Amino acid sequence: MNIVNKVTVRHLKENKRRSLVTIIGVIISVAMITAVATLGVSFLDLLIREDIDRNGEWHVEYQAANTQQLQAIEQDANTEQLIVTKDGFADLENPTTDSKHYLYFRQFEAQGMEHFPLALTEGRLPENANEVVISETVNNNSEEAYEIGDSLTAGVGERMHSLEDRKLSEFDSLQFGEGDTINEEIVNVTEQTFDIVGIIEQPGWETSWLPVVSVIGLTDTTNAAADETFNGYVVASKVNTDLFDDAKAFAKEQGIPSVDFNSDLLRYYGATQNNNLRATLFSLAGIIMGIVVIGSVALIYNAFAISVSERARHLGMLASVGATKRQKRNSVFFEGAIIGAISIPLGILAGIGGIWLTFQFINAFLQDALNVEQQLEVVVTPMMLVVAIGVSALTILISTYMPAQKASKISAIDAIRQTQDIKLTGKAVKTSKWVRKLFGLEAEIGLKNLKRNRKRYLATVFSLVISIVLFLSVTYFTNNLKTSLKMTQSDLQYDIQLYGGELDEESFAQYENLPEVTEAGFIRQAQVEIMVAQDGLPDVLNEQVERGEILLEDDKLRYYASVYAMDQENFEQYTEQVGVDALSFGQETPRAIVIDEVVYQNGITGTINETKTIKAEAGETLELLGSSISETGQEIEPEVLANVEIAALTDQVPTGVSTAYPGGVDLVVPMDALDELGFIAEETSPVITLSTNDPMKTEAEILEMDEAGVSIMNVFQQRQQQEQLILLMSVFTYGFITLISLISVANIFNTISTSIQLRKREFAMLRSVGMTPKGFDKMIRYESLFYGVKALVYGLPISFASMLAMHFALGQTFSYGFAVPWGSVAFVIVVIFLIVGAAMLYSIAKIKNDNIIESLKQENA
Structure with missing residues (x-):
């Protein structure tokens, strides 16, 4: 380590408070990036697991494929696993209701059952083609009371529309003609007998308004006839938007009649056939990530900018003993590297730890209030960590480079005296005569103090503006996300x-x-x-x-x-x-x-x-x-x-x-x-x-x-799934707002308390010339007012511009009028003054009883 770097390390140790505040600012920034990314990735992971638990894990379905086509599907480069099923229908004997007419036989190859939600209540799963498990709805809708060990004999065939000559699936409702006439029938019937070895809960695909109850068994393609067809469910090795076109092209090439997609699950992976929805998702992701990144950059830059004058003085002393411009720049970069090496790992751990702690509280709510079986789990991806580290490191580089460049160009005497920061010209500190008339001498002194050290003042205002923009933008984003979700859900308020x-x-x-x-x-x-x-x-x-x-x-x-x-x-x-x-x-x-x-x-x-x-x-x-x-x-x-x-x-x-x-x-x-x-x-x-x-x-x-x-x-089950999704989204959005709010408050307190600490000598000087405690408090209150007003003047228009950008992005898929969240705007106006005032008073209380002589003599803060 060279002598300049050793001096830099000593300087950091001697200025413990400033160094600690800078480190905390960087930690908060890195924690925000990490927490937001972790929250989003973990929430998507929950939705994916919930959908798999309800509908099974598959991405593409090739329908009515023969054995040769199944082999081609299995050998396709994007097939990670192939699940083969064979469907059939049989008449339900002695039904107790007119709404259920058929037994729906769904037969899997052995490994396929692992990818579909089959929850046993009694017995075991089938182990050969002669065994089946029945849904609990079979006994609920039939006079026949089947038990484990009983035999089930049925004529299994294809369900066909008798007038339109088309196959019907398990998702087709009963086809009625005039009066009570039913226009469908079972064809190509084969009499089969099975042993019942278990009973399962009602599967997710079996809804109460469809005319089927389920029977699950095993199938084997080894001895299948050449013209016998099956359904092939594919778990894709690469899930992206190209999957849709690739699967359709593959089906056409192989002569497979039709192809279907697990659209809900694919959407959670970010793959959709809807170009407008894709544009909306990418636009929103870009906007919200832009806001978060800008906020994090502001936090880190502010942590450095608030103490630029202290670093400039240190660099001036180095210059006075012969340090070159390059050595001074390297000294600042070295300081940034030390702070980054300490702050970035701690920030990542703080962000992940904060989300983990949050999930512990949320998971209890998910199970008790929402009846969601899956739990939120902390999911950390390498890309997320790379982005957090990269953005933080780049911001530290920018935050250190700019003041280093400026400090390296001024003379040693000016840097030590800090004349480049303190503006004492009459024009620079001039205030309107109305300030004294309306608010008094204390307000005028407070405003002159802010103008006197404009950089520190602007750094604090910048911090407040970023907090306002973060809160209002995220609030608007989350509220509109919920509105958009509700627009896609059917409004069924009955059971x-x-x-x-x-x-x-x-x-x-x-x-x-x-x-x-x-x-x-x-x-x-x-x-x-x-x-x-x-x-x-x-x-x-x-x-x-x-x-x-x-x-x-x-x-x-x-x-x-x-x-x-x-x-x-x-x-x-x-x-x-x-x-x-x-x-x-x-x-x-x-x-x-x-x-x-x-x-x-x-x-x-x-x-x-x-x-x-x-x-x-x-x-x-x-x-x-x-x-x-x-x-x-x-x-x-x-x-x-x-x-x-x-x-x-x-x-x-x-x-x-x-x-x-x-x-x-x-x-x-x-x-x-x-x-x-x-x-x-x-x-x-x-x-x-x-x-x-x-x-x-x-x-x-x-x-x-x-x-x-x-x-x-x-409709209870359908509505329950919709309500769970909306409530899950509410948990996510309000958690997001709370996270951003806490980070913003921490940022404001950090910035203002640092600013106050660096002004200890200034406050001691004012007290030394006779300013009373009452006048001092009055000056601080007016400074808080100036900070809040200035922040709102800049923060609100930027927030409205951000809201319009989000509204435009959502307009690609959801069309509704733009509405300013005036309640949130009023809330942020009140809260910004409360937080600024509280931060100022808290910081002043900590230095209020300091000795005037010692504060005037103090070099380091």
């Missing part, structure tokens, strides 16, 4: 839906009184048409009219409209929610509530949009028309059914209502309005929705009632 059959008010009362039911709703739906003038069309339809994509009839567009008639109790609750009087309905003129704002997915671009369905005002009248198409398919003049007054327009959707797309509109009326509107109850579609304390038990009770023609949709 069970009943439809079809002879549902009426009498049967509604019967279902409503089931023991576990907490809320029930009865709706009758009717379809009508209305004609909407062009000035009443939303922008999305007017654009299509201008492009000639849709045609008007006498300057009007024919809308399809759904009329939803609600039972009286639920209708009164809905009118209260919307803000209209329920008693105003049922008068001479029929009235309806119009749902005029909906979310829909554009079928061409794939974007998810929020739009008005109609431009209208309360009090206007809509003319309801019958169908313009006759039963024979001929176009006819539609009958005028009724004129309906718009009682209110709302975006609130009542339970059981499915909102329209652009070109359609939904009207909500009370049940007794059906007669006024010219509808016959028997011509409407009845729907009953139930919310229960135990959806599975309630479903079983409804099945026991065995109402003819009534279909059951248990």
Whole structure:
């Protein structure tokens, strides 16, 4: 180690406080980068494990492939593992419900079962082709009570649509024709007998509204016939966006009829076929990483910039004893290297340790509140560590290089006297006369102090601005992320839906009184048409009219409209929610509530949009028309059914209502309005929705009632998965906000306390010339005010620009209006003054009782 570096090390040791504060600043910065990256990677890892636990681990499915094609799939360069299955269907003997018709046989090759969620409740998994396990739903939906050791004989074949000559899968609902006619059948039947060796929980692919219950067995391609086909599920060795095109091209080359993808799982890996979604993900990732990196750079640079004057004085002393410019620069680089060598490893450990500690608290919440079986695990990737180390090292280099370059160009005397930092010209420290008039002498002195050492002042303001931008940008990002997620989820606020059959008010009362039911709703739906003038069309339809994509009839567009008639109790609750009087309905003129704002997915671009369905005002009248198409398919003049007054327009959707797309509109009326509107109850579609304390038990009770023609949709499981995802996202987003907030507060305290420590001699001088403790406190309060105002003047516009950039990025996939989070803005305005004031007062309290003479003499802080 040369003499200059030895002097640098001694200087760091002598200036312990400054060195420690600089190290802490770098540690906080590195910890922020590491923590944010770890949080994001670990959250994606949880989503991946949750999806695999629910739907199995596979990426590509090649359907109806023969044995030669399976061999080609297995030998493909991007196939890490091939899972072969064979599907079949058989009639369910003696079903207890009309909603379940088939046994769905899913037969795996031996190793394939490891990649799909098969949870045993009794027995063991099959070990040969003559053994099967059954889903617990088999016994729940059949009069046959199967036990382990029993034999199961069934005619297994293919499920075909009897009119359209196409194969049906386990995900197809029952194909009905006129009345109760079922337009499907089992063909190519082979009689088979199996031994039942176990019972499993209901698999994730088996939902209550599909007509199948599952039987799991083994298959073997070794002795398969040449024309026998299987499904090949591939675990890819490389998962990226090219996977979609490569798999399709491979299937075409090998003559494989169709290919499918595990889209949800691939999306968590960052692979998607939706170009708009891909652009959104990359844009958002770039923006948020840019904000985090800029914040980290600011933290590190600020940690060095706040003590530039101290380093300049040290370099001036080196120059006075003959140090060259190169030696001075190398001295500063060496100081940065020492601080980086200490701070970067500690920062990485602090970031990972902080996330690990956070996950310990979150995991208990995930299991108790969200019923999520998987736990958050700390995932650290080499790339993440390389980025954290690289950004931190580069920032330290920049932060040390700039002051070293400047210090190397000034004379030794100026560096020792620090005349380059302290500006005493009248112009430099000039303040407005209004400052003294409005706030007093103490405020003027405080402002002059800030102007006197402008670098230190700007470094503190810069730190505050970065904190404001970080908090508001991340808050906007997380809030819009949740909004975008909710737009993709179906808004089903009930547990069970009943439809079809002879549902009426009498049967509604019967279902409503089931023991576990907490809320029930009865709706009758009717379809009508209305004609909407062009000035009443939303922008999305007017654009299509201008492009000639849709045609008007006498300057009007024919809308399809759904009329939803609600039972009286639920209708009164809905009118209260919307803000209209329920008693105003049922008068001479029929009235309806119009749902005029909906979310829909554009079928061409794939974007998810929020739009008005109609431009209208309360009090206007809509003319309801019958169908313009006759039963024979001929176009006819539609009958005028009724004129309906718009009682209110709302975006609130009542339970059981499915909102329209652009070109359609939904009207909500009370049940007794059906007669006024010219509808016959028997011509409407009845729907009953139930919310229960135990959806599975309630479903079983409804099945026991065995109402003819009534279909059951248990949406509890589907909604539970959606709610888990939204709540998981909430945990992630609020954790992200909390993390950024804590880092910002730590940064502000670190910056201000360091600044105050370096001004000990200045404060001692003010006290020595007679400034009272009361005046001193007043000066500090006004300095806090100046810091806060200056930070907000710069921070808020930059934050708004960042929000607009994020809104533009989200607009590639999700279309909704830009809204400033004024609540967060107000919060940050209040908090910035509180934090600055608290940091200033805390720092002053630590030096308040220092001896004036010793502080004036002090060289090192």
